[in-house]
Amino acid sequence: MAYCIGMARETMIRRATHGDAEVIADVFLSARADALPEVPLVHSESETRDYLLRLVTNPANEVWVAERGGGVVGFLSLREDWVDHLYLRPGWYRQDIGTALLNVAKIGRPGGLRLYCFQCNRRARAFYEAQGFFVVRVADGSDNEEHEPDIEYAWSADASAASSRPGSA
Numbered sequence: 001m002a003y004c005i006g007m008a009r010e011t012m013i014r015r016a017t018h019g020d021a022e023v024i025a026d027v028f029l030s031a032r033a034d035a036l037p038e039v040p041l042v043h044s045e046s047e048t049r050d051y052l053l054r055l056v057t058n059p060a061n062e063v064w065v066a067e068r069g070g071g072v073v074g075f076l077s078l079r080e081d082w083v084d085h086l087y088l089r090p091g092w093y094r095q096d097i098g099t100a101l102l103n104v105a106k107i108g109r110p111g112g113l114r115l116y117c118f119q120c121n122r123r124a125r126a127f128y129e130a131q132g133f134f135v136v137r138v139a140d141g142s143d144n145e146e147h148e149p150d151i152e153y154a155w156s157a158d159a160s161a162a163s164s165r166p167g168s169a
Contacts, residue, residue: 011097013104016063016075021053023072024065028052031087035121042145055085064104066097076101078108083115086124093123102131112156119149128153 016024025048032041043051055077056063061084066074074088074097083105088097105113115133117124133153141149 010068011073011095011100012067013064013100014067016056016065018053018057020063020065020072020075021056022049024056024063024075025049025052027072027075027089028085028087030090034090035123036118038120039118039146039148062108064101066101068092068097073097074101076105078105081109081111081113083113086115098127099131106155106157110157112154114152114154116144116150116152118146119151125151128155131155 029045029048032039041048055061060079062078064076064078065072066076066088073092075085076083077085083102086098086101113133114136115128117128119125119138133155135151136154137152139150139152141147144150
C-alpha cells in the first residue's frame with residue numbers, strides 16, 4: 001500500500017522493504033545528529049544499522065518511508081500503538097512529510113497512538129503537540145538508554161475531534 005501526499009510536492013508514503021534498511025539507517029543517524037547533538041549515542045553506528053535492519057524485517061513492526069524525487073527522506077516505525085521512530089533527513093523539515101507519515105499512523109491506529117520524545121527536542125515536541133498529541137507523563141530519563149529526560153505523549157482520534165470542534169478550547 002502506498003499513499004501519495006500533496007499534489008505539488010509529490011511525496012509518496014509506502015511500506016518499507018528489506019532493501020530500505022540502509023537508507024533508513026542513514027536517515028536515522030543524520031537526523032539524530034542534527035536534532036539531538038547534545039544526546040549521546042549509546043550504540044555504535046554498526047549496532048544502530050543492525051538494529052534498524054531488524055526493525056524493518058521484523059513483522060511485529062510496521063515501518064513506512066516517505067519518498068521525494070525518488071529518494072527516501074523520512075521514516076516512521078510503529079509497534080502496536082507506539083510510534084517508536086519518526087525521523088526526517090535534515091533539510092526536509094517543515095514540508096508536511098512528518099505530518100504525512102504521522103497521518104498514516106493515525107489512519108491505521110484510530111484507537112490512539114503513544115510515543116516518547118526527549119524533553120530537549122523542542123522542535124519535535126512542538127510538532128507532536130501541533131498534531132494533537134498531549135502530555136501523559138514527564139520523566140527524568142531513568143527508564144531510557146540515554147538517561148535523557150523524556151516526555152510520554154498520546155493521541156486519540158476522539159480527543160482530536162473534540163478539540164477541533166467550534167467552541168472547544
